[in-house]
Amino acid sequence: MTIQPFAPAHWPAAAAIYEAGIATGNATFATAAPSWVDWDQAHLPHSRLVAVAADGQVVGWAALSPVSSRCVYGGVAEVSVYVADAARGQGVGRQLLEALVRESEQHNMWTLQAGIFPENEASLRLHAAAGFRQVGRRERIGKMGSRWRDTLLLERRSTLVGSS
16 A cells, blocks of 8 residues: 555545445534535645555545634644545554644644544544544534534644744
């Protein structure tokens, strides 16, 4: 497996992985993958990665979304990491998230945050292993169908960027 920059040509495979995550009910509040144009506009132009298996299949992706348009938050971004069902438990998420952290720091990002459903224990373990810590719980922050959902807010502060 290799980690590569996320190109528009990767979108169909990445969208399918995203749709599979949506179907679990524990990955996102989204109900469908957006179009490439909408996804592209919603994510930062840097720090977009895909994991590609030896056979050329995209088996995961990671990207950053801005948390605010205000300039004071220019170094803060929301993390998205998705791994194909067949590739889970093989270190794909770990490699993607570690590479995303390195890439983000090269682009002067000082804080990465993630909102994760408490039920998504694999994602919580992945982020903790990458240096994220829980900073809060947002209770009943969103409703999926008739069910209110909480999210845990995790963040990772860079030790290389924004410390002075």
